[in-house]
Amino acid sequence: MQGTTTIDELDLALVAALMASPRAPWTRVAAAVGVSASAASRRWQRLAEEQLAWTTAHPGKHFTDWGVFAVASLRCDVDRITSAADELADDPMAITVEVMSGATDIEVTIATATWAEYTAYLLTRLPGIEGVRAVDSMVVTRIHREGSEWRPGALDAAQRNRLPTEEGVTAEAPPMDGVDIVLCQALGEDARMSLEVLAQRCGTSPSSVTRRIRRLVGHGVLALRCDLAAPQWAWPVQARVRGHLSSESRSGPLRTEDTTEVRLAVSGTGEHGMHATVWLRRVVELPDVEQRLCAAWPGFVVGDRSLTLRTLKRMGNRLGADGRREGYQGLLTWEGYLD
Template sequence: MSTTVTVDLDQRIVAALQLNGRASWKQVAAAVGATESTVARRGQQLLDSGRVRVTGLLDHLRCGLGISLQVRLRSRPGAATAVATALAALPATRFVTVVAGSADVCAEFVVPDHREVTAVLVEGLPRPDDIVETETMVVVRKFSASEEWDPGLLDAAAVALLRPGAAAPDHREWHEPERLTAQEFAIAELLAADGRASYSQLAAAVGVSDSTVARRVESLLRRGCLRFRALFDTRLLGLDVEFLQWFTVEPAALERAGAQLAALASTRYVSATTGRFDLCLHGVLPGYGDLYHYMTDVVGALPGVRAADLTLQARTLKQARVRVDGPTEERR
C-alpha cells in the first residue's frame, strides 16, 4: 500500500514541476495535497537521483540566437544508435531520439540562420558513412512548446496555483528578437545548468544582489525569452508511448490544424515546418492500445490533413540540449 501511495505522490510532484519547474516545495505541496516536509523530501530525492531535472531555456527564436531545423535521418541497418549518439554530442543539436518507423533517427538542430544549414547537415554530420538519407525541415512557427505541456494529472485549481495568470507565449513574434545583456546571458547559463538555482546562488555566481537577479529573471520571463522545463521519462507519469508525428496539410487549414493539435493533452510540442511535411508533433500516450484511436479519432478529425506519418520514440538521448542518457552536456 505504501509503495502505491509513494508512486502516486511522485507522479503528482513531477506533474507539478512540469507546470512550474521553479515552484517552491510549499507551492508544490499545496498543489498536490500533501505536507510540505513530505513533498520537499520526495521532490528533492527525484531531483538528486536525476530522474527529474529542471533547466532554464532561452527561446532562441525570440532572442535572435538562431532557427530550428527538424531533421529525419535513415541509417545503415544497425547503425541508428551510433548515429544518434554522435549527433547528441554536437553542440548544435537540441533534441535527438532513435525512432521506429519511416526514419531511424530524428533530431532538432539550432543554427544561426538558414545559410548555415549546408555547413551543418552536409559538412558537419558525424558518421556520414552510416547515414543513408537526411530530410531537413525549417521550423517557421511554433504552436506549442514542451515547457507549456500540462500532463493533466492535477486539477484546475492546482494548475492555477502553479501557473498564476499564465498566458500562452506568443510564438508568432519571434521575428522581432529581444536583445539580451551580458548579465542576462550569464544568468541564463546558470539556470540552464540548474533551473531551480536560488536567487542567492545566482547572485553570488554573477556578482550582483539577489534583488537584481530576481528583476533580471522576471524580465526574461515577462519578455518570453526564458522558460523553464522539467526533463523526465514520461513513464514516470504512466505515459509509456512517446512518438513523433509528421503531417502534410492543406495550406488553408494549417493554422486550424496546428491550433487544434496544440490544445490536446497528448501534444507536448507542435510546429509548422517547411519541406515535405507541414507540421511536426511530439506526442505521448498511456499505451499502445491508445495509438489506433489517436490515429483515427484525433488525426481523423483534423482539417485539411492529406497524409500523416507516425514514428515511435525508442530511445531519447538529448532533450533541451541536455544529455539524458548520460552526463549533462556543457551548454553554449
C-alpha cells in the same frame, strides 16, 4: 545514485505542480499537492537524486524570431545507427537526438543562432558522420506547442490555482547580454537553482536575477521546464506524427484541450510541414490520438508516423537507455541573441 523508487500519485502531482510553475516556492507547491513544504521538498529531492525528474531551461517559443529551429531526419547504415546517434548527442547544436522506427533512423532537433550555422551543420556536419546516407530537414516557422507546456493532468483547477501564475509571452524581446547567457546556461542545469547561487554564477545581485528571469521568460526567449524520465512513469511510448495541410486549409492554432498527449507541435517547410510529438501509455492509443489531432489541428492530414526507440538527448539533457537524466550539455544558441 539510481534506486528502485516506486512512483506514486503524490509524486506525479508534485511533478505536475513544477511543470506548471518550475520555480514556485515549496510552500506554494505544498499547498497545491496537499502536503507540508518540507515533505514536498524531500519528495522532489528523492526524484531528482534518482534522475526520475529534473528542471531545466531551453529556448522559448520566440526563438524562431532570431534563431533557426529545425528537425532533421537521417537515414543510416543499419550497423551505424547507434554510433551515429551517440556522436550526434555530443553536438551542442543537436539539442534533441532520438533513434526512430519507420522511414527515419535518427531524428535530430537542431537549434542554431544563425542561418549560416544551420546550413553548415546540415550540409557538412550531418553528412560527414560515418554511416549517414541521407538527410532531410524541416525548418520550423511556427511553434504551436512546446514541451514546457505539456501537463500530465494530475492537478485539478483548484490545485492549479494555488500555484503562482505564469505571465503570458509577449513579443519584441530586448537584446540579451553576457549575464543573460550565463543565467540561461545555469537554469538549463537546474531551473530551480537558488537566486543566491544564480547571482554568484552571474556576478550580479539576486534582485537582478529575478528581473532577468521574468524578462527572458516573459518575452518567450527562455522557457523553464520540469521534465521526467518518461519510461519510468506512465508514458513509455513516444511517437512522431508528421503530415501536411489539405489544399483548402490554412495553418491554424492547435486546440490544446483536445490533444493532451501532444508534447510538441510545430509547422514549417518541406513535404511534411506539420510535425507533432506525442507521449502515450500504450502503442494502441496512437490511432485515436491521430484522429483527435486531425480534428484539433485544422487542415492537418497525417502522412507518416514513427515510434521513438530511444531518446539519447532532450533539450540539452543527456538521457540513459532507461530515460533517466545523465547530465546537461550547454546550448550554443543563446549567443545569437547578443546585441
